[in-house]
Amino acid sequence: MRRLLLISLLGLAACGTPYERCNRDAANLYSKAMQERTEIAKDLARGFTYSTDWETRMRWDVCGSHHGYLHYCWRRDTEPVTRRVPVNPEELHRRDAELEAQLPQLRRDAAAGQAECRRRYPAEVEAAVPPPASAG
Known part of the structure; x- marks a missing residue:
């Protein structure tokens, strides 16, 4: 029974705190767009995909x-x-241009979402920021 409880707690801890989950969800679309651009660059360099x-x-x-x-x-x-x-290079270049045009808005949305997370979970933000080093 103890093992099951420990495994459950480890699984729950692996999910992160509510603040971390909120941040991850807020930046999800932006990070996926960046990953897709990286994949497009790899496919264009190789000339094929899998x-x-x-x-x-x-x-x-x-x-x-x-x-x-x-x-x-x-x-x-x-x-x-x-x-x-x-791969079809024209199609990949077109998709890359679309993503590049969307990135500024996705970046702003991610920043706004992360600001909302900081507002929603101020105690966790304070705990995550290390105290200033004392001069001495």
């Missing part, structure tokens, strides 16, 4: 044994198959 599909294949496999003899049967295996897919 696509993962799941494929089901039949496989001849050992199903068991009976009286020392192995029995075989067909089994389904579903596996991820990753392939290179060529």
Whole structure:
């Protein structure tokens, strides 16, 4: 029972404080846009992107044994198959330009959301800021 309680508390602590969650949620759209721009830059530099599909294949496999003899049967295996897919540079440049145009507004929204978080959780903000170093 104690282990379950400790695991639950660790899981809860991993989520962060309400102030940290609020900050993370406020900056979520901005950080996703920045991640997408990074991914676009990588795809443009490589000239391709990766696509993962799941494929089901039949496989001849050992199903068991009976009286020392192995029995075989067909089994389904579903596996991820990753392939290179060529990119459309014009489309990626267009999407990158769209994101670049949206970034200032997303940055302002994130800053406003984080300011709201500081207003909503002032005690946690004070606890997060270290006290000034004493001169001495």
